[in-house]
Amino acid sequence: MNWDDLRFVAALSRAGSLAKTAAALGVDHTTVGRRVEAAERALGLRLFTRTAAGYVLTRDGERLLAPLQQVEDAVLALERGVHAQRGALEGTVRVTSPETFGITYLAPRLARFGHQYPALCVELLPAGAVLDLSRSEAELALRFVRTSHESLRVRRVGEVRHGLYASAAYLDRHPVRGPGDLHAHPLLLPGSGVELAWLQHLSPGARPAFVSDVSLALAEAAQADAGVAVLPRFLGDRTPGLLHVPMPREPGQPLWLTVHRDLRQTPRVSVLVDFLVATLRADRDLLLGA
DSSP states (O other): OOHHHHHHHHHHHHHOSHHHHHHHHTSOHHHHHHHHHHHHHHHTSOOEEEETTEEEEOHHHHHHHHHHHHHHHHHHHHHHHHHHHOOSSOEEEEEEEOHHIIIIIIHHHHHHHHHHOTTEEEEEEEOSSOOOGGGTSOSEEEESSOOOOTTEEEEEEEEEEEEEEEEHHHHHHSOOOSGGGGGGSOEEEOSSSHHHHHHHHHSTTOOEEEEOSOHHHHHHHHHTTOOEEEEEHHHHTTSTTEEEEOOSSOOEEEEEEEEETTTTTSHHHHHHHHHHHHHHHHTHHHHHTO
16 A cells, blocks of 8 residues: 555545645646545545535545544654754745735745745745645745644734725726725725725625636736726735725735744744745835835
């Protein structure tokens, strides 16, 4: 029996789909399917049933899952212990973050970090799905939601404020003088979050013309004169052609840095943690739109 095949079984049981499992493990979805099938052949058991909602454990799979997770936890703890004992600043550190924040804010700054530590490789995983640090799917996470788990260390490292933006051409034709005007404008909004709640409070009854949880998509739509978009200030203030539309009480989201407690003192992880904390502190005004 190959433990590595069983690792794919455990990951698929959590993710529920080949695509999500592949994204979490950094492989192709066909690899996930092949490794799960290999585990089923080795065990002589069918572990999953494929449904419209995704992959669901069979009764045999459910019986296997608890001891499998115990083995996985033990292997991951051993791997973290080995990594923690390595003193050299080399290897790979995986960082997961919300998609737009990772692409537009983190990527250029992590490139600067790479110049300082050329023997380190930083793998940025801007993921819609939250990767599981307790399962070693990443070493560090930057999130707008605080994670609670006994194996994780979490600290608040900043705040990201949101505001309204539209293209100069759009505002020339359709000025926005205050909250009372918003119901007459096509709104480009996220599907959820504090910024959506703020907009709905600001202009009750306002209806979205375009919805996306990817802020880059909202910014592109605003640049195309599609309407008024809710964007993080760090993005909207630096997107060519967009103008900030001031509104009262712009909402902020706390930003949380999460790391597995077994890895916090690992040199390759600790130097990146220190870099991120210092960088986010220096960029406070950028993130707040101050």
